Amino acid sequence: MTSFLKRYCRNYGAVAGLLVLLAVVAVSVLAPLLYAESPWLMVADPLVRPFADMAYPFGTDMLGRDITAGLLYGARVSLLVGVVSTTVALVLGVLIGAVAGYCGGRIDDALMRFTEFFQTIPQLAMAVVIVAIFNPSIYSIVGAISVVSWPPVARLVRGEFLSLKQREFVQAAVVIGQRPLRIIVTQILPNAMSPIIVSASFMVATAILTESALSFLGLGDRNMMSWGFMIGAARTMIREAWWMSVWPGVAILLTVLAINLIGEGLNDAMNPQLRRRGE
Amino acid sequence: MRETAMTQIEPGAQPLLSIRDLTIGLPAGGDRPYAIQDISYDLHAGEILCIVGESGSGKSMSANAIMGLLPTYLKPERGQILFQGRDLLKLDETTLLGMRGKAMSMVFQEPLSALNPVMTVGDQIAEVMRVHRAYPGEACQRRVLDLLEFVGLPDPATLIHSYPFRLSGGQRQRVVIAMALALEPSLLIADEPTTALDVTTQAQILALIRRIQAEKGMGVMFVTHDFGVVAEIADRVAVMEKGVLVEIGSAEQVLNHPQHPYTRRLISAVPHGRAREGGHGAAQTVLDVRNLRKTYASGGGWFAKKRVTHAVDDVSFTVRRGETLGIVGESGSGKSTIGKCLLRLTGVDGGQMLFDGQDIARLSERQFRPLRRDVQMIFQDPFASLNPRHTVGRIITDGPVANGVPLADAQTRARELLQLVGLEASAFDRYPNQFSGGQRQRIGIARALALEPKLLVADESVSALDVSVQAQVLQLLADLQKRLDIALIFITHDLRVAAQICHQVIVMHRGRVVEAGPPGQIFDAPRHDYTRRLIDAIPGKEWDSTLIRVAA
Numbered sequence: 139m140t141s142f143l144k145r146y147c148r149n150y151g152a153v154a155g156l157l158v159l160l161a162v163v164a165v166s167v168l169a170p171l172l173y174a175e176s177p178w179l180m181v182a183d184p185l186v187r188p189f190a191d192m193a194y195p196f197g198t199d200m201l202g203r204d205i206t207a208g209l210l211y212g213a214r215v216s217l218l219v220g221v222v223s224t225t226v227a228l229v230l231g232v233l234i235g236a237v238a239g240y241c242g243g244r245i246d247d248a249l250m251r252f253t254e255f256f257q258t259i260p261q262l263a264m265a266v267v268i269v270a271i272f273n274p275s276i277y278s279i280v281g282a283i284s285v286v287s288w289p290p291v292a293r294l295v296r297g298e299f300l301s302l303k304q305r306e307f308v309q310a311a312v313v314i315g316q317r318p319l320r321i322i323v324t325q326i327l328p329n330a331m332s333p334i335i336v337s338a339s340f341m342v343a344t345a346i347l348t349e350s351a352l353s354f355l356g357l358g359d360r361n362m363m364s365w366g367f368m369i370g371a372a373r374t375m376i377r378e379a380w381w382m383s384v385w386p387g388v389a390i391l392l393t394v395l396a397i398n399l400i401g402e403g404l405n406d407a408m409n410p411q412l413r414r415r416g417e
Numbered sequence: 418m419r420e421t422a423m424t425q426i427e428p429g430a431q432p433l434l435s436i437r438d439l440t441i442g443l444p445a446g447g448d449r450p451y452a453i454q455d456i457s458y459d460l461h462a463g464e465i466l467c468i469v470g471e472s473g474s475g476k477s478m479s480a481n482a483i484m485g486l487l488p489t490y491l492k493p494e495r496g497q498i499l500f501q502g503r504d505l506l507k508l509d510e511t512t513l514l515g516m517r518g519k520a521m522s523m524v525f526q527e528p529l530s531a532l533n534p535v536m537t538v539g540d541q542i543a544e545v546m547r548v549h550r551a552y553p554g555e556a557c558q559r560r561v562l563d564l565l566e567f568v569g570l571p572d573p574a575t576l577i578h579s580y581p582f583r584l585s586g587g588q589r590q591r592v593v594i595a596m597a598l599a600l601e602p603s604l605l606i607a608d609e610p611t612t613a614l615d616v617t618t619q620a621q622i623l624a625l626i627r628r629i630q631a632e633k634g635m636g637v638m639f640v641t642h643d644f645g646v647v648a649e650i651a652d653r654v655a656v657m658e659k660g661v662l663v664e665i666g667s668a669e670q671v672l673n674h675p676q677h678p679y680t681r682r683l684i685s686a687v688p689h690g691r692a693r694e695g696g697h698g699a700a701q702t703v704l705d706v707r708n709l710r711k712t713y714a715s716g717g718g719w720f721a722k723k724r725v726t727h728a729v730d731d732v733s734f735t736v737r738r739g740e741t742l743g744i745v746g747e748s749g750s751g752k753s754t755i756g757k758c759l760l761r762l763t764g765v766d767g768g769q770m771l772f773d774g775q776d777i778a779r780l781s782e783r784q785f786r787p788l789r790r791d792v793q794m795i796f797q798d799p800f801a802s803l804n805p806r807h808t809v810g811r812i813i814t815d816g817p818v819a820n821g822v823p824l825a826d827a828q829t830r831a832r833e834l835l836q837l838v839g840l841e842a843s844a845f846d847r848y849p850n851q852f853s854g855g856q857r858q859r860i861g862i863a864r865a866l867a868l869e870p871k872l873l874v875a876d877e878s879v880s881a882l883d884v885s886v887q888a889q890v891l892q893l894l895a896d897l898q899k900r901l902d903i904a905l906i907f908i909t910h911d912l913r914v915a916a917q918i919c920h921q922v923i924v925m926h927r928g929r930v931v932e933a934g935p936p937g938q939i940f941d942a943p944r945h946d947y948t949r950r951l952i953d954a955i956p957g958k959e960w961d962s963t964l965i966r967v968a969a
């Protein structure tokens with residue numbers, strides 16, 4: 139484990155990413171303590187410029203809502219959506235991919251055609267349709283993002299299983315009489331974990347972007363302030379109040395960048411031989 | 418051993434290559450400070466020098482240093498590599514680039530990965546000449562054809578346009594040799610060039626290298642682990658152990674009168690190929706295979722016709738308790754498929770496999786699972802056959818636990834088994850990557866024995882191991898068999914090993930059994946043409962390693 143940390147820390151970008159993400163997590167946890175009032179509340183004059191009044195360092199929007207509060211509360215939504223939808227997508231994807239890869243044959247064919255059915259529809263379009271049908275709420279948003287993001291996981295896991303299944307230690311497990319379920323869980327899955335974890339980190343970033351896009355289109359949860367909603371609301375004012383869209387934009391950029399850097403760092407740390415080959 | 422007059426070097430002649438006190442350091446934290454230490458030897462033009470050693474002995478190091486192929490973390494610390502009077506370690510990269518491929522060239526172990534899969538054979542050979550601006554224009558094409566002809570490839574005019582995947586392993590190695598010869602180098606380095614090939618192909622390639630060397634008068638440095646190959650081809654032999662050159666001398670001297678104890682130990686570990694006596698015929702039959710058939714269909718689509726390969730075609734044999742059956746054949750003969758069929762790792766297309774009288778070919782996976790504990794397998798690759806994420810203890814106990822033995826009992830038994838196969842009980846909590854190849858293979862054997870099988874299938878179980886380790890593992894298997902009265906099926910490509918440990922041997926060729934019988938009969942009086950060819954191809958068969966064993 140310590141050698142893993144050492145390898146991870148060798149990548150400066152990954153360490154920076156981790157620090158930024160920790161900051162975002164801290165902010166989202168501490169948001170109610172820092173700003174007891176709802177971010178929807180009108181607290182000041184509309185369109186206060188940033189850094190003009192230090193009570194509202196990032197300024198206010200056209201209704202006098204504090205942008206700083208919006209950013210802090212928005213972090214909660216982004217992280218929540220990112221983590222929950224990725225978890226759901228992972229469970230679905232690993233399950234389908236593992237069964238398809240291990241069983242092969244007709245089961246594999248059927249499951250892969252099912253997966254391709256989802257892959258042929260543009261992700262955002264499908265997410266929009268699903269959220270629109272089920273009324274925008276945090277549940278439908280997480281559900282929609284999960285539904286559009288499991289197919290790549292399934293394909294990845296299936297590929298790993300197909301190659302691992304041929305390895306001699308898996309054949310040895312068959313020979314000593316282990317049951318298929320046990321072989322999948324104890325022999326193959328642990329050896330397929332590193333690519334799954336790495337791709338999961340990238341999925342969190344994509345989920346945050348998708349949530350922002352949905353909120354921008356007005357399909358966000360009405361009760362929760364989110365970065366995407368803030369940008370969407372700011373688009374009519376973009377020439378008068380640039381700060382309304384810039385700050386949440388920067389927040390999305392930093393968070394997604396940080397998560398991508400972490401994914402990169404995990405990839406290097408988990409597959410040390412790959413990295414050495416590239417150098 | 419070759420006894421030709423032309424290999425006699427006049428004293429005082431300047432050697433083609435002279436390595437003086439070459440030392441290459443290893444990065445800190447390795448098991449020894451130097452990859453090779455104070456190595457000195459000469460190679461004369463017109464001579465074949467074999468460098469022999471086990472894995473990790475540093476036998477390829479000096480060859481790689483000559484070609485400039487050392488990985489960046491290995492740096493020559495002192496010493497000289499004098500090639501035609503110039504020190505290669507002091508020359509600049511541009512000069513070296515001009516020399517590589519032209520003055521010295523190399524043949525690698527794996528002919529498939531040494532060739533570019535998306536370039537035609539002709540283009541690859543021509544590229545060597547293009548790089549060194551030799552044979553411009555028309556001459557290039559002619560030279561390529563000459564080379565292909567010279568290395569004994571059929572129909573060069575067609576071959577020049579084909580891609581490497583269309584060629585067999587031996588043909589590919591010939592192409593690699595043709596590339597190495599393109600600019601008539603004065604030094605040819607061959608790093609285990611026949612290890613990946615079948616014995617009959619190996620014999621052809623060895624003959625080719627010898628012919629080339631005689632015709633072109635090159636100096637050949639031949640790196641190998643196989644004493645049979647050494648006996649076949651070497652003029653002089655250098656023996657390496659853990660980075661140190663322990664013995665160097667003429668082939669006759671080193672092979673028949675080895676001085677250093679390590680050389681003696683290595684030579685005595687070489688399988689001698691003496692047939693052992695027949696088994697006890699009266700024992701109870703464990704397995705009776707009748708007319709086994711397995712076909713692979715490939716290609717086939719909606720419109721394309723399927724290509725059917727008969728991997729196993731009408732094969733019958735029986736194995737008795739306490740007896741070893743050897744299945745011998747070259748790659749593609751179907752010998753490993755038989756093993757897979759017996760363990761039901763692949764489906765069976767016809768025939769019966771009567772195990773204790775019950776036909777296991779007909780059982781479903783679910784019906785067969787309770788019987789699995791009686792039929793176990795030792796796998797080929799000790800590095801791939803153990804789950805890297807499980808401890809050794811878990812690897813050995815998994816089997817009994819899956820068959821309903823309580824965990825505590827299985828663990829006690831696993832510790833006993835570790836001792837039985839010659840490992841310390843402390844191995845129980847360690848991971849496979851902390852063990853060497855030979856130790857891992859012992860773990861694999863312990864895993865198979867944990868289920869107390871009646872039949873053990875060993876598929877090329879010693880071919881990935883060094884000779885001395887191989888001898889130990891074979892000894893271990895023989896002891897265990899005697900003690901536990903197990904029936905053993907030993908699948909191998911190495912006839913010497915098969916002769917030494919089997920009671921019965923069947924020889925496979927293209928999915929069919931061409932000859933069956935006790936090893937004495939097969940080796941001393943082979944009836945089938947193919948068996949005879951196989952036996953003739955065994956490298957160094959005139960040299961009998963047992964002679965020294967008596968003397969030593």
